Amino acid sequence: MKKFILVICTVVTAMNSGFCSGSIDPYTVPDLCSPSDTVRTVTLKGGSGDWHFLMEAEEQKAAIKKLGWDTEGTGREKINLLKAPVFIRLGKAKESFTPVARFSKPDGFSVRYDFDLPQQQSLSWEINTHDGKINMRITTSAKIAAVLDTINIVFPFEPATAVTSIISGHWKKGKFFTPAILSAPDLGQVLVSCKELPSLQGRMEGSRSEKWINTVFELIPKQGTTVYNIEFTPVILPMPKGFTNQQRWKAARRGWFNLIQQSCGASGGNTNVSGVWANNALSDPVSSLVYLLGDATLLVPELAPGIVMKDILRHTLDYWITEKTNDEGLVTYTARGTPGRELQPDQATLEKINPGNNQNVMDANPSVLIGAWCYMAVAKDAAWLQQHISELEFIAQYMIRRDTDDDGIMESKQSGNSGSRLKYRNPDCAFDCYSSGHKNAYVNILAYRAWNAMAALEKQLGRYEKMRLYLGRAEKLKKVFVKTFYNPASGWLGWWKSEDAVLHDINTDVATSMAIVYGLLDKNAGKKMLQRYWTALEATGFKRFDLGVPLNIKPVPREDMEHYSAFQQFLNGGCTVFNTAVLIDALYMVDMPRRADMILDSMLHRQQSGVFANGGGFQNGFVDKMGYGAEVFDWSGNPAGYEGHLIYNWSFLHSVLYREPSFRRLRNLSR
Numbered sequence: 110m111k112k113f114i115l116v117i118c119t120v121v122t123a124m125n126s127g128f129c130s131g132s133i134d135p136y137t138v139p140d141l142c143s144p145s146d147t148v149r150t151v152t153l154k155g156g157s158g159d160w161h162f163l164m165e166a167e168e169q170k171a172a173i174k175k176l177g178w179d180t181e182g183t184g185r186e187k188i189n190l191l192k193a194p195v196f197i198r199l200g201k202a203k204e205s206f207t208p209v210a211r212f213s214k215p216d217g218f219s220v221r222y223d224f225d226l227p228q229q230q231s232l233s234w235e236i237n238t239h240d241g242k243i244n245m246r247i248t249t250s251a252k253i254a255a256v257l258d259t260i261n262i263v264f265p266f267e268p269a270t271a272v273t274s275i276i277s278g279h280w281k282k283g284k285f286f287t288p289a290i291l292s293a294p295d296l297g298q299v300l301v302s303c304k305e306l307p308s309l310q311g312r313m314e315g316s317r318s319e320k321w322i323n324t325v326f327e328l329i330p331k332q333g334t335t336v337y338n339i340e341f342t343p344v345i346l347p348m349p350k351g352f353t354n355q356q357r358w359k360a361a362r363r364g365w366f367n368l369i370q371q372s373c374g375a376s377g378g379n380t381n382v383s384g385v386w387a388n389n390a391l392s393d394p395v396s397s398l399v400y401l402l403g404d405a406t407l408l409v410p411e412l413a414p415g416i417v418m419k420d421i422l423r424h425t426l427d428y429w430i431t432e433k434t435n436d437e438g439l440v441t442y443t444a445r446g447t448p449g450r451e452l453q454p455d456q457a458t459l460e461k462i463n464p465g466n467n468q469n470v471m472d473a474n475p476s477v478l479i480g481a482w483c484y485m486a487v488a489k490d491a492a493w494l495q496q497h498i499s500e501l502e503f504i505a506q507y508m509i510r511r512d513t514d515d516d517g518i519m520e521s522k523q524s525g526n527s528g529s530r531l532k533y534r535n536p537d538c539a540f541d542c543y544s545s546g547h548k549n550a551y552v553n554i555l556a557y558r559a560w561n562a563m564a565a566l567e568k569q570l571g572r573y574e575k576m577r578l579y580l581g582r583a584e585k586l587k588k589v590f591v592k593t594f595y596n597p598a599s600g601w602l603g604w605w606k607s608e609d610a611v612l613h614d615i616n617t618d619v620a621t622s623m624a625i626v627y628g629l630l631d632k633n634a635g636k637k638m639l640q641r642y643w644t645a646l647e648a649t650g651f652k653r654f655d656l657g658v659p660l661n662i663k664p665v666p667r668e669d670m671e672h673y674s675a676f677q678q679f680l681n682g683g684c685t686v687f688n689t690a691v692l693i694d695a696l697y698m699v700d701m702p703r704r705a706d707m708i709l710d711s712m713l714h715r716q717q718s719g720v721f722a723n724g725g726g727f728q729n730g731f732v733d734k735m736g737y738g739a740e741v742f743d744w745s746g747n748p749a750g751y752e753g754h755l756i757y758n759w760s761f762l763h764s765v766l767y768r769e770p771s772f773r774r775l776r777n778l779s780r
Contacts, residue, residue, distance in 0.1 A: 157241035180297030278420025280384030377445020403483025438507030475559035482562035517585035525607030657689030
């Protein structure tokens with residue numbers, strides 16, 4: 110049953126009419142010209158089924174003081190998403206106006222603000238809760254364009270509570286277009302649409318250092334009386350066809366959106382970085398993880414009517430391919446970074462260089478190529494592939510050149526020798542706290558998938574000679590992979606073999622699990638390795654499987670880390686969640702489902718129930734301070750990360766679907 114409640118709170122003095130003009134702070138809600146020492150608010154509640162929302166609208170000024178919603182009926186609509194009140198920003202020729210707003214209550218479901226503007230023009234802003242949704246109606250008088258050229262509805266969200274941000278497949282010059290989703294991690298998602306203006310534009314703006322983020326919807330005043338109805342309706346992700354476990358899907362569906370965060374440009378890059386998939390909306394877009402966005406696109410192609418994953422993936426791929434690949438073919442690691450040159454400076458010079466100006470990660474190129482295949486698998490966009498195939502081949506050619514000894518294994522520029530990078534940062538992959546280098550198993554597992562991806566793309570274009578080239582690269586890598594990285598002492602795969610021929614086994618399952626998932630280890634060999642790993646994991650006494658599993662089950666030697674943390678902190682044995690996702694998938698693939706189910710269900714319970722004040726199980730809002738972010742945990746469950754929200758955490762939700770062979774076949778590169 111739908112329910113609506115309107116409650117009037119406290120007392121306020123009577124408001125006077127009038128008009129004030131002048132410059133205003135863009136993040137401050139305009140007060141009335143007549144001040145008051147008291148505040149009166151109206152509370153609007155509504156919803157239907159498990160969808161609930163709560164707002165507090167002020168009478169003293171045109172502002173929504175509090176806003177919250179919950180799409181799963183868990184009472185989280187009481188959590189205020191706002192850093193400051195929602196307000197309307199009006200402007201003419203870059204001047205801002207502060208008009209008086211006359212408050213009224215048209216009915217039991219609505220509040221309305223009427224603005225008196227110069228030249229006897231008017232604008233009204235009505236918020237109503239009819240039919241279980243939020244509707245904001247903007248009505249303008251006939252000659253409004255004479256006094257206004259901008260009407261912005263500004264939502265100042267509090268990222269420390271949750272990184273509430275826009276999900277949209279359509280971006281241009283820093284602007285997004287509706288339909289779009291406002292996604293509040295672990296609280297819920299609402300679809301934003303406007304029937305009078307289907308491609309309503311807007312922007313995200315924010316500051317990483319100051320920790321604020323705004324979503325702004327932009328209306329352009331025009332001649333004639335105009336009405337705009339901007340609707341906010343709940344988004345509940347349908348269970349994918351072929352999946353039948355309703356309990357697991359219900360635990361996963363709201364958190365599924367947590368993996369989709371698009372940059373607002375606060376962490377560097379030009380306007381074209383807006384909308385690029387990022388660690389979170391205020392943080393870095395990272396090329397090395399694009400393959401995870403590709404996997405999400407394969408699994409759940411559509412998020413809501415008019416919002417499809419392929420558009421988000423294409424926008425992200427276009428950015429990395431056309432704007433952040435250098436003339437040698439190396440893809441940049443982060444949007445604010447610059448790729449390093451093949452001829453590296455000497456060590457003394459390296460120690461003085463800002464690491465962002467010399468990025469030499471080797472997993473960026475294969476990640477982008479995998480993402481391109483995922484896009485084509487869903488989009489079937491022959492024109493896009495034809496347009497970009499030469500650029501994709503250029504990126505692949507860089508990888509071929511990095512097989513410097515022609516044994517089939519890509520070599521990183523970094524030596525990987527113990528103690529080689531204690532003075533400066535120069536990671537060779539997204540696990541950027543290790544001094545890994547030379548022959549890196551993680552990098553080459555991605556390279557193997559990338560070679561097969563490129564072969565499949567070339568086949569689609571009928572370029573069979575190129576197809577055979579990349580299939581040959583994949584086969585050559587596979588022949589030497591296990592021999593290169595197997596550690597007989599542990600019984601599983603090490604992470605990297607350094608230039609001095611030492612195998613660095615940092616006591617993690619990552620290389621073993623990923624090799625199983627991507628087909629570099631057969632089922633029997635992989636099962637034996639994971640059984641040995643599981644025995645070693647149990648011997649540590651680790652029990653907190655709701656956190657996932659530790660990235661390392663023993664301390665990583667200090668000389669093998671370029672950013673050292675104490676054991677169980679960050680990438681030195683912290684529970685990073687991402688590594689757990691590939692372990693779960695690998696356990697299913699080698700017929701060890703009991704252990705996989707135990708981990709997955711423990712994590713799903715945490716995800717659904719939440720442990721932090723914002724309802725998060727694996728995020729505690731935007732933190733950006735080492736040791737406080739909930740994207741990594743120590744073995745007792747204390748935050749040990751820095752971001753607070755890091756998109757790759759929710760790749761473990763992919764395991765809900767990858768448990769079934771039919772969904773695993775979506776990654777089949779031979780199709």
